[in-house]
Structure formats: C-alpha cells, structure tokens
Amino acid sequence: MYNKGLKAYASVGVSNQVVTADPYRVIQMLLQGALDKMAYAKGAIERKDFAAKAENLTKSVAIVNALQDALDMDVKAEVTNNLFDLYSFIIDQLTDVSVDNDITKLEETMFVLRQIKEGWDAIPVSAREEGLRMQAERQAAGA
Template identity: 25%
Template sequence: MSLARKTGASAYNEYKANEISTVSQIKLIVMLFDGAIRFLGVAKDNMTPRKYDVVNANIIKTQDIITELLLSLNMEEGKEVANNLLSLYIYLKKRLLEANMRKDKAIIEECIKILGELKHSWEDLEKKEPQAPSQSAGSRPTGISITG
C-alpha cells in the first residue's frame, strides 16, 4: 500500500511540475495568488478552534508566496506598476506579520481582500494576453518576471 501511495504522490508531483512549467507567466502569478488566498483561508478557519500552529504555518506559506512575488518584480521594466506592486507586497507582508503575532482574523480578511483584487487584475490581464504557442520547457526563462 505504501508503494502505491508513493507512486500516486510521485505521479501527482510530476503532473504539477509539468503544469507549472508549461503555463504562462501571468497564469503562474494567478496560481500564486490562488495559493496565498487558500492558505489564508485555512489560517482564518483555524483561528476559531484556536489551532494556532495551523494558523502560523499557513500565514508563513502566504508570506513566502508574497516574498516570491516581491523578488520577481522587474523594477526597471515595470516602472510605476512594479513600484505600486512593491508597495502592496511590503504592506501585505507587514500586515501578515501583525496578523500572525496578534492572531487577528480581521487582518487576515483584509489581506485576503487585497490578494483577491490583485488576482482579479492579473486574471483580467491574462484574458487580454494574446495566446502564444506554448514554449518548450528548455527555452523558457527561469523564474518569473513581473514587468507590469
């Protein structure tokens, strides 16, 4: 049974890695926002039964996602948009730190709202993006570059 689980988990991980390596940069950003919102939802849901270890772990996962988004900003090409995103990401990181220290559900809800609005904006941008033929994994640049 254990071997079957490992094989299933291994196949799933391979599938997810392939999915991530073949999506557009904008779709990848939308997926990151989805993950951040999902993790904060788990954190918020676990505040009432006071499972603070779960709250802490999920807030940290969200902070890690925001750090990735922050580090991927291309400040030279993105100009004003990148600067605005930088400010928002720094604000979110600060608020998440406060939410984690205080275990404050209202701050988490505020962050979910901001992340939802950002996700919606990226989804709108994704709809406007021309559908280019998918790149092979070998020719794809590493990391994500948010240029605005």
C-alpha cells in the same frame, strides 16, 4: 522574471502545473496559492489551531515574498512600484496577524490580494502576449 517565478513557486511546494505554465499562469497560481493559505490560516485561528495558523501564514508570506521578488524592477513602471508596496503591506499585515490573531486584519489583507488577483485575471491575452514579447526582446538585448 519567469525563472524567478518558477523557482519561487517550486520553493513553496506547488503542483507540477508550474512546469508547463506560462509566466502569466505562474503568477496567477501564486496569487491563488497565497489566498488559499490565508483562508486556511483564518480557519486555523477560528479553531485556535495555532500550529496550523503559523504554518499557513508562513507559507502565505513566502508566496507573497516570491511574488514581490518576481517583479521586474528594471521596468520603471508605476504599476511595478505599486505592486511592490502592496506586497510589502500584505507581508506586514500577515506578520501582524501571526502575532495578534486578528481575523479582521487577515480578511482585509485577503481583500487587497484578491483585488490584485482580479486585476491580473482580467489582463487580455493580447496584452499578455505583448508583455512576453517585450520581455524576450529585453532578455535578447541583455544576452
């Protein structure tokens, strides 16, 4: 997941922070990046700057796609499936916003992603470390 997250993050044009970030921080930066691009798209819609709207919505979709692709679907956890479905919903909503310029729909979509980010931000350090340890063990067993 970490390498997929790094590649995804690099593909959507982010800062050099990603090189030194742990997997938790990479996902945190992706979530914030998607929210930032959605906020820019909202402002562009309000200004009727449809080129900027399209650019920022496209980047938002790319980031959310990267988040979805980074999910470890081999882990048969309910949370993984729920996140996959939420990311699919967000992508669908952003596609609709791109067509109909519906700011309310965009705000609702941002709310959903903000809830995911708040949950991610609240993960205790001990749980993050345990997750990294388990991932390393799975990778070592598969190697």
